[in-house]
Amino acid sequence: MSSISTVAKRKALLKKLLVTIQKNEKAISEALYNDFKKPAFEAYLTETQYVISDLKHTISNINRWAKPKRVWSSVLNLPSSEFIYSEPYGRVLIISPWNYPFQLAMCPLIAAIAAGNTVVLKPSELTFNTSQIVTKIVEEVFDVKEAVVVHGGAEFTQSLLEKRWDYIFFTGSVPVGKIVAQAAAKNLTPVTLELGGKNPCIIDEGADLEIAVKRIVWGKFINAGQTCIAPDYILVQAKEKYNFVELLKQEITRAYGENPEESPDFARIINTKNWQRLQAMIEPEKVIFGGISNEESRYISPTLLDEPDLHSEVMKDEIFGPILPILSYHDEKDVERIISKYEKPLSLYVFTENKDFAEKMITHYSFGGGCVNDCVIHFSNKRMPFGGVGHSGLGAYHGKFGFDSFSHKKAIVKKPTWGDVPVRYAPYKNKLKYIKKLLSWL
Ligand code: NAD
Numbered sequence: 001m002s003s004i005s006t007v008a009k010r011k012a013l014l015k016k017l018l019v020t021i022q023k024n025e026k027a028i029s030e031a032l033y034n035d036f037k038k039p040a041f042e043a044y045l046t047e048t049q050y051v052i053s054d055l056k057h058t059i060s061n062i063n064r065w066a067k068p069k070r071v072w073s074s075v076l077n078l079p080s081s082e083f084i085y086s087e088p089y090g091r092v093l094i095i096s097p098w099n100y101p102f103q104l105a106m107c108p109l110i111a112a113i114a115a116g117n118t119v120v121l122k123p124s125e126l127t128f129n130t131s132q133i134v135t136k137i138v139e140e141v142f143d144v145k146e147a148v149v150v151h152g153g154a155e156f157t158q159s160l161l162e163k164r165w166d167y168i169f170f171t172g173s174v175p176v177g178k179i180v181a182q183a184a185a186k187n188l189t190p191v192t193l194e195l196g197g198k199n200p201c202i203i204d205e206g207a208d209l210e211i212a213v214k215r216i217v218w219g220k221f222i223n224a225g226q227t228c229i230a231p232d233y234i235l236v237q238a239k240e241k242y243n244f245v246e247l248l249k250q251e252i253t254r255a256y257g258e259n260p261e262e263s264p265d266f267a268r269i270i271n272t273k274n275w276q277r278l279q280a281m282i283e284p285e286k287v288i289f290g291g292i293s294n295e296e297s298r299y300i301s302p303t304l305l306d307e308p309d310l311h312s313e314v315m316k317d318e319i320f321g322p323i324l325p326i327l328s329y330h331d332e333k334d335v336e337r338i339i340s341k342y343e344k345p346l347s348l349y350v351f352t353e354n355k356d357f358a359e360k361m362i363t364h365y366s367f368g369g370g371c372v373n374d375c376v377i378h379f380s381n382k383r384m385p386f387g388g389v390g391h392s393g394l395g396a397y398h399g400k401f402g403f404d405s406f407s408h409k410k411a412i413v414k415k416p417t418w419g420d421v422p423v424r425y426a427p428y429k430n431k432l433k434y435i436k437k438l439l440s441w442l
Helices: 007-023 025-036 040-066 103-114 128-141 154-162 174-186 209-225 238-256 272-279 332-339 355-364 399-405 431-440
Strands: 069-071 081-088 091-095 118-122 147-149 167-171 191-194 200-203 233-237 287-289 303-306 323-329 347-351 369-372 407-414
Touching: 007 025, 007 040, 007 103, 007 128, 025 040, 025 128, 040 103, 040 209, 040 399, 091 103, 091 154, 103 118, 103 128, 103 167, 103 399, 118 154, 128 147, 154 174, 167 174, 174 191, 200 209, 200 332, 209 238, 209 323, 209 347, 233 238, 233 332, 238 287, 238 303, 238 323, 323 332, 347 355, 355 369, 399 407
Parallel strands: 091 118, 091 167, 118 147, 167 191, 200 233, 200 347, 233 323, 303 323, 347 369
Antiparallel strands: 069 081, 081 407, 287 303
């Protein structure tokens, strides 16, 4: 089996990776800017710093995570000591997307190496500069037998998927997730699928609108809306709609200025194909703010759409850009009708001062993860799992959840040879009544 057997070796590799990333921080930030004008602040917060903190957390905890975990023995097995061993799967294929091209390539790599696997990493072909620096870092840190980066688009990725892997970790769109799952099924290869969805953001009557708009504008327009957990559409209580929209407009202008095209804090759309896809979602008669775009620079301004039809282009699939539809609701039936029209989303957000309403929303609907009175930030806590459910994904990672995703959990019972209890051995004769009595006490 292909693996990095000792924990000491894995830890040494992760430490080397940490130093190499720290040394290249500026170059990573520049690469992200050159790929799609990702602002340096966002590159630091959501890419380099996130990965550095993930690495430090993993390095501090790897000994504990990798150690066989002793559990209470089953009375039936006594005398015994019983353990869960974490075993690396072996050769892992990691396929990553372009929107957080450094973080979404590096974090699965860190978890896979920590768990002792060897890795073939296929970053996105759409972020040339970042993929180059990812390659340089991996080449500097790892032997080719431990981890390598390979490059290519859809066809090349499909040829990789035809090979046999011990684990596949995919981050990307739902349609490609299905291709990955089908390919993995041929060899019964276990997979993690980190996908997307249409994430609702519910604004309850009486919510603190001033705080809500700040947090929503940040969460929606960071990375120009190209974030898998960004609010996809707003569901606002009809009585609050006017105030909410006015405050939203003010907040967008405060954050990005009168002309966001000139703002150093607003990224661009990744490529012309995606720019055109997003452009087709903007129905001019629905625009109540923004709607300005420039194909040459792949710019689309923060745009608010008022009450788009549920069958319109913008309400079909995940938007994945700086367009925010505003839908109003009168009662919870309206909310239910709209949310349940879609597959289970990757996240759900609810802004409310009513704890019961918040609890109802987060327990009634099934989704990957979310926040009450905020958005996106649940991603940042390495002590919580990150992943989708249903069409938004399968499995989870971050911190120990990542280590566990990349480990097979082996149950081991260790028995001494003294103290053999003969009750289970044939001939059973009249042992049945004793065993029934014994088990009825447990
Ligand atoms: P994508 O699915 O187009 O591409 C992802 C990866 O798959 C890339 O490496 C690409 O080369 C490869 N690929 C593309 N088409 C393929 C095909 N036909 N066959 C095999 N491989 C193929 O996704 P993207 O555009 O890079 O990223 C955006 C999507 O990713 C959005 O849907 C977003 O929600 C999702 N996403 C999810 C998460 C998460 O953590 N859940 C994070 C970021 C992005």
